[in-house]
Amino acid sequence: MVRPGPTAAQISDDDEAASGAGSARRSPPTERVVQVLDHLVAHPGVRFGLSELARELGLSKPTCLGILGALVDAGYLMRDPAGKTYGLGPALIVAGRAAQRGFAAGPVAHKHLAELSARFDAACTASAVVGDRIAVLDVVGPRGATATARVGEVYPFAPPVGLMYVLWDTDQRLERWLRREPTLPVHLDRPRLQRVVDECRRTGYLVESLTPGGRRLYALMAGVVAHNLAPELRELLGELVSSPGERVLFPEEGPAGRPLAVNLIAAPAFDPDGHQSLVLVLHVEDEIDAAEIARRGAALVEAADAITAELGGRRPEH
Numbered sequence: 001m002v003r004p005g006p007t008a009a010q011i012s013d014d015d016e017a018a019s020g021a022g023s024a025r026r027s028p029p030t031e032r033v034v035q036v037l038d039h040l041v042a043h044p045g046v047r048f049g050l051s052e053l054a055r056e057l058g059l060s061k062p063t064c065l066g067i068l069g070a071l072v073d074a075g076y077l078m079r080d081p082a083g084k085t086y087g088l089g090p091a092l093i094v095a096g097r098a099a100q101r102g103f104a105a106g107p108v109a110h111k112h113l114a115e116l117s118a119r120f121d122a123a124c125t126a127s128a129v130v131g132d133r134i135a136v137l138d139v140v141g142p143r144g145a146t147a148t149a150r151v152g153e154v155y156p157f158a159p160p161v162g163l164m165y166v167l168w169d170t171d172q173r174l175e176r177w178l179r180r181e182p183t184l185p186v187h188l189d190r191p192r193l194q195r196v197v198d199e200c201r202r203t204g205y206l207v208e209s210l211t212p213g214g215r216r217l218y219a220l221m222a223g224v225v226a227h228n229l230a231p232e233l234r235e236l237l238g239e240l241v242s243s244p245g246e247r248v249l250f251p252e253e254g255p256a257g258r259p260l261a262v263n264l265i266a267a268p269a270f271d272p273d274g275h276q277s278l279v280l281v282l283h284v285e286d287e288i289d290a291a292e293i294a295r296r297g298a299a300l301v302e303a304a305d306a307i308t309a310e311l312g313g314r315r316p317e318h
Contacts, residue, residue: 259287
């Protein structure tokens with residue numbers, strides 16, 4: 001015998017009852033996952049071991065280990081195999097970038113990136129330092145073009161990687177970056193670096209040249225943590241990677257009227273405290289002359305300054 005189905009009224013009553021029960025029902029396993037994430041987000045520059053996390057959160061070690069393993073597998077956390085510690089992972093950046101679209105910085109930066117991309121028919125990106133990593137936050141490019149970067153990609157924020165994220169900031173933040181444990185063993189040319197700092201602060205933008213091999217190398221470094229590499233491989237990569245500032249071009253020094261191989265042009269946006277909040281990059285990957293470099297650099301600085309103004313930021317006083 002076929003039983004009659006529920007009436008519309010009964011369905012409505014059932015939905016309301018389920019909704020009321022759901023608002024009161026809690027999921028302890030889910031709460032423990034949230035507890036772990038909240039703790040690590042509250043300490044973005046700190047890495048925790050299993051025993052320490054379990055003790056501070058009042059969890060058993062097996063329960064805590066299971067949560068950590070699942071979050072590492074999903075990319076929300078990263079595990080340092082050397083120190084056996086845990087920290088925030090790149091998947092959180094992707095999730096945060098999606099959430100950011102509802103806040104001021106995302107739409108403001110995206111609008112200006114789109115205008116730059118259309119004007120120069122080139123890919124443009126916005127990135128920032130998130131915790132102890134550099135994260136790509138937004139990518140805009142011509143339709144059909146191969147992406148030069150992907151939202152959510154992360155890179156080590158330590159010499160020789162990351163100069164443009166402190167270049168226009170205070171001298172103290174630049175020195176703090178230089179004192180970080182290097183991602184790779186590289187030589188620091190202080191006189192050249194100082195010249196790079198002075199010139200880029202004068203013009204407001206950075207011009208960088210990088211060989212195709214160098215670009216592939218940095219692509220391979222995406223998401224890589226230096227201590228995950230074998231010592232021999234770190235030394236080999238160190239021989240291939242330039243010192244901080246070595247790839248920066250000084251267009252006025254090039255042959256008059258002759259084009260230069262330019263990889264990218266970068267300029268900063270600042271927060272209300274006068275610190276760098278974003279780095280805007282116009283990807284060139286072509287040969288252009290000094291006049292064209294200056295034209296694109298000025299347009300990039302104009303866009304970065306507009307973002308700074310719209311977000312209530314200000315340039316620092318060096």
